[in-house]
Amino acid sequence: MDPILRDKFKDFEQTPSVSVWSKLDRSLRLKRYARFSFKVGIPLVIASLITLSLFDNSKQSNLQTLPKDSSSLQSNQDIYSSQPSAKVDSLLDIAPANHDQSLAGNSSSVSRKSSKNSTINTSTPVEVSSVSVNSSDHKTISNLQASSSPSAEPNSKSEILPAQNNLHSIVEDFSLPVNSENIETPSNSNDLPDILSGGTEIKQICLGEEIALIAPEGKSYKWSNGDISRTIVVKPNDSQDVTVLLTNWSDQQIEMHYRIEILDCSIYIPRAFTPNGDGQNDVFLAQGDGISNFNMKVYSKQGELLFESFEINTGWDGRTISGKQPFDVYVYRISFNDINGQIHLVSGTFTLLP
């Protein structure tokens, strides 16, 4: 053992790129889901069947059998898919008595639900988080194509891209020659295609998180913050632009721009609302950026489910099948995935003010 060498590497650290965690999180969630549906799912199906047969005449109580765990969200839908008529019936029962707005809300939640069921049934491990990343990839590519010359040929790789979740793939895509006039024989030792044109890339991160920016392969790099390595890690508090001046293997200078957009990944939940039709705070609504797989349930103090939404923009207007609800304290339970795909479960109370 070499003590000098060992000492040198003892405190050596480097921040991994964001994609490492998102891949890891995905595999962890798949495992949890498999374990959960085996351990909890089967007893739950039995329990809900018993509840169904016991309290068949009161449909509200069916809804109470909703599991109260965030990770149960998915298997929840599995249970309902085995008895979809009960759920859809009760939703439709509520709908006609409601205000137009909540009718739209309810029907949209039904359609959302069915689309979610279909993704689960095909059992593809694609999650909304990765889709959102990919959609920004698309944006990036279209930006790139827009900024390059009109003679640029449509890049076939951009069609393959959405299937890849790896953030590196965006970076490597820039190394493909976009402008056919400029193609030269790559002179680098690795025989990699040389990067010939710059571009703009948009990265979205949560407030307080850091992000690693990896420039395309080249001879040397000069970042706008003065760094000269290929990869830099930044932790901006505000949206900002970072530029790297890259010298490629043919000694051309190429400028790459990275636009880092900061999202507030926390969710804001009001403590009260006033459904009196004055146009202000009439609907109980959560607010947040970059949120996917949103689910909100509103319960009465007795634990009766009054409202459910699968979309962050759909809130509760203070009515149920039995009409306007009284001035009281109500309970919400919200689950969602943030921009990194991390699951959050929030619950608390809020007040309906007259």
Added chain:
Amino acid sequence: MYRYTPMSDEIDIINGCKKQVPRYQRALYDKFASKMLGVCLRYSHDQEEAEDMLQEGFVKVFSHINDYRGDGSFEGWIRRVMINSAINYFVKNKRHYFQDDVDDLGEVIEDHRVHYDQLHVKDLLRVIQALPDGYRTVFNLYEIEGYQHKEIAEMLGISVSTSKTQLLHSKRLLQKRLADYSRETKGY
């Protein structure tokens, strides 16, 4: 307003991970990822490969966390899991792992002591990463992790003498490259 509260207590995190609570798993990752990437980087030849090792390593950490009994440091345990993950990465992905045919050593410099102390750790890493996979693994295990040749031979499924020759070759190659490197940077 709902926000994350970072957790710091290692025992809480370990217990949370044993129960597979997502936020403790995230906390464990946040706590060790950078340091373990530092380990994986030495065993890989670029950042992307190191991140693959890191990810596989963490999958193992989370699925085998119940095997950690609390004897010995937790960091040491994670490090061993990561090193195993790094070794498996090459055993799985590369067929010609321990090649002996790379005898492009040029003149053999007699002094086997390599002077690392003037070098920056990132430059050193770059030279280590450029070593052939087999050399690099043995070099790391022996020189930095401090394993004996017998242990290395068992871990890699090779003979003790292979381990010894790989180490010797790796040190010579490293020495030659470091010499080239310092000549370049000094501008001779």
